Amino acid sequence: MIITVDGPAAAGKGELTQRLAAHFGYARLDTGKLYRAVGLKVLGAGGDPEDEAAAVEAARALTGDDLEAPGLRSEDAALSASKVAAIPAVRDVLLEFQRGFAAAPPGGAEGAVFDGRDTGTVVIPDAPAKLFLTASPEVRATRRVKQLQEQGTEAIYGRVLQELKERDARDTSRKVAPLKPAEDALVIDTSHLDADAVYAAALEFISAKAPD
Secondary structure (H helix, E strand, O other), rough: OOEEEEEOOOOOHHHHHHHHHHHHOOOOEEHHHHHHHHHHHHHOOOOOOHHHHHHHHHHHHHOOHHHHHOOOOOOHHHHHHHHHOOOOHHHHHHHHHHHHHOOHHHOOOOOEEEEOHHHHHHHHOOOOOOEEEOHHHHHHHHHHHHHHHOOOOOOHHHHHHHHHHHHHHHHHOOOOOOOOOOOEEEEEEOOOOOOHHHHHHHHHHHHHHHHO
């Protein structure tokens, strides 16, 4: 059983996928971490995340340790992730990793939950249960500021909002794997829903999709 949860930043994907993975006992993959790790590797080497050669080299050199590197939740990591994700060759390198995870979930799990942006449209288009979370940019910016402040990072709402809008524009307009709901995905606008309501709607949808 594969469950994909796609959507823009701060729409609520992280908490939902964690709860779903725990509920079903499935493995979970935050695909954004892959792109964040690649972006950080490029920055750490003094490179430009929009430089295709540097980004592809970083993607090919990615290790499990890179996915636990400090700074993955930083704004620099988020912005660089969006830039490297727009490079088709980088996506090709990471696509193989993601599909391997779906084919053989770690720990012998009987299923996997994916948190991403194109997992239901490109990575695993035949996944039985696909969800797409969204929310207004203003709501997502407020959530992101709170998250950053809780991490001890100074955050200015206006700047965060602008960066989210710029990232949304890059993610939705890129030629390869643009951010959009799969045709058979359940779209949930979380702008005015709490986490429990989103979780309940997701569970109901997934239960109807689960094999007998």
